[in-house]
Amino acid sequence: MSAVTSAAVVRKRRDPRNASVVPVSLLLLVLFPLLLMPLAAIFIFAGRSGLGGLVSALRTPDAQFALRFSLLIAFGTALINAVLGTFAAYVLSKYQFRGREALGVLVNLPVAIPTVVVGTSLLLLWGPIGLLGRLIDPLGIQPMFAPAGVLLAHLFVTFPYMLGAVKPVLDELDVTYEEAAYTIGARRWQTFRFVILPALRGGLFSGTLLTFAHSLGEFGATVLVSGNLRLRTQTAPLYIFAQFEAGNIESANAVAAVLALLSFVLFFVLLRVTRRRPAPGR
């Protein structure tokens, strides 16, 4: 007991600020080339040809389309998955049924599967010679190599993010809140609308942002299902890749800078929201 105390006293006597200098600078040293320099490179390159060059690179129809299309898809994905994910979280959290565990694992599977595999499997299902695609192809419906295919791929890939953000909140929300609403006279949907949904606000918001951000940067699955058709299915990441391959580093870099900036903004908003979110239901 006394030995521990004296050791603590000795340690206390050293200035704690001095003690942290070595490990912190070591960490920075590691992170600098790994994370910070690459990010900085984007902006340094973007600024090299001046603001004018950047703007003109962004004003080409292809870049414009790619950015807008990416934003649109991200927006749609976030919206649809917000509803689907919340619904899935509600069912998984509130109902007891056989196979609940299995279903819980299943809906989280997209995190583990490589996105390229997701793209391949979607092609094998909906593609012109795919299992289902073969049947609907004669009807003139071709989801693959079309915006719908991109949306499908993004929904698949980002599905777990919404669930992951909402379900823990639902799980922690004491059942008595619902029960209180029922005894007060609220129907099931009223209870959901007025009691549960407001409690989920924080989770919903961060889940949606997360989904949006992931959709914005999605590459692996998109590149397969979209066919990378410019002005039709080319998202911003695909555009960057295509421009790079063609040697138009400036065009690629301009869009990359925009994407990075967007991501930063989303990330900081997310950080603020999650930090400010009040502890739900306690």
Place this chain on the structure above:
Amino acid sequence: MSIRLIELTKRFDGHVVVDRVSLEIEEGELFTLLGGSGSGKSTILRLIAGLLLADGGRIELNGRDVTETPPQERGTGFVFQNYSIFRHMTVADNVEFGLRIRRVAAAERRQRREELLDLVGLTGLGDRYADQLSGGQQQRVALARALAYRPEVLLLDEPFGALDVKIRGQLRRSLKEIQRHLKVTTILVTHDQEEAFELADRVGVIERGHLMEVGTPEDLYHRPQTEFVATFIGGGNVLVGREEEGRIRLGSVLLPMPEKAGEHEAGAPVRVLFRPEKVLLAEGRSSERPGAYTLGRGRLVSQIFAGALSRVALDVQGLEGARPISPSPGYGQRTTRIEALLPSEASTPPLKSGREFWIGLDSYHVLSPSGLKVLVCVDEAPAPQPAVEFGALLARTTGGSTTLLTVVPADAADGVAAGTRDALESLRGAWSGQAPRLDSRVRSGDNTTEILLEAQEGLYEVVVIGQGGRREEEQMTGLGTTARRVLMEAGVPVLVLEESRPQIDRVLICTAAGEPGKTDIRFGGRLARRTGAETTVLHVRPGESTPAGRRRAERHLEQAGAFLGSLGVRSEIKLADGPLVETILAEAKRGDYDLIVIGAPAPRAVQRLRWRDFATSIVSGTERPVLVVPMRE
């Protein structure tokens, strides 16, 4: 009648948590359900609110059957222990929630909200959020929210459980005022006896899903009917004595039987309760004795200072023979332990342990005569159904309780014991519908020894042993070794049977062996009275009969008939000549009796041997239940 529960039953995973609870609560009453954790009290409340659906029975609110009604339409106000204030709404929005759902106009909502916030003492705090309020304030909001839409009944589930003592007291007083003011029928669930007493008009005590007793706090404290309530509420000394000619025999002490004590039959057990504060002490050897009734001399064992009072434990001599129930006797304790409360005074030093006193009582209370306490021995294999069935029937018809006992060998692996426990628990679950108070116990050790120990420690009145699972070699002698040893040594009536009976309508009491017995007639009569059965008293005279012997037998039978008549039991007298066992068995078959009662003579070695053959022959000669009553000298 504002709230009516009729035979309300709820099971979780086959486990009965609310067992046929019937209760009526008056308009405007504040009723408290008091019970330990896991007693099923909260489950009852949730059933009333509709948050759980009943598995059996009915619920009526103001004459309306709401058993199947969803919670939204029951019109109850529910307050949870954790407040459950909606965090994203202001206090005002919380209170108005029920009105908003009911589409009440905004102006009216506002007016009602202000009214309620005034009522619960939160005037002006309408704009706050839950995290800006203390626990006590949150619970006030919850109360206002539950009252806003004028519910028919108010249900409070441990509303003060999460608050500290001081706030709890304040909130209790507010609740009582508000309830008196609004006259809303209220049920409050709590484990806190003080809270129940302070608030309630009436209290219902719940234990293991059974509603044990309902009464005013005064009734439950001073005049409880059941052992459970007597020991659960307040500290209490409970001793079991015997009725003796209109008085109560407690060891060497005789106490008068209070007038309101309920009807105790001759020689029946009498449970005497005296609260610690009714125990008085007088020091020294003086002839002056404390209180109205003297218990005897006692020695101080310990004294604990508890503020206004000090808790004193005493060992009393002279109460041997009276079985202590509470405080529960320690292992190997010879003397009777009694608890007393003495007012503590600053000037006097603590009493020394070992000091002797005269111990007296100011007053005492006699619990209601109990139904039969039945112990059923359950062997693992094969199915012990007849014993359980008949034991449960016996307990049910006499208003008593049943305990299922299984003994596992001392050297059995843990898994075996656990398996046995599970098997016994599922048996208990399966039979709990048929027996109102069904318990289970698992002991480990030698089968017979443990059965005898349990019978003694648990103060059972009947031990039931099934004979369905006899092994081959035992079948030759007619009786299993365990059953035989229990029969010989139990000291309480033992019931042996091979097949159960659907009812107990006809009882055959045989007064055959040796001197005409008294205990067997008394016990058989008591049993017949409780079950409402008819009795036949049969006296068989084996061998030659002298006129004098015949007259004596007739006189004895007459006395037996008169005694049974005095109990209100219909009886028929039969005198028969012939071989003992055969005559009894023939009569048993002829009259289709549900139960055969035979007396066992006082344990004297020579007689014992002969008697064993007799009892064994009777038991093995019939499949019907045979009750062997040991006779007292």
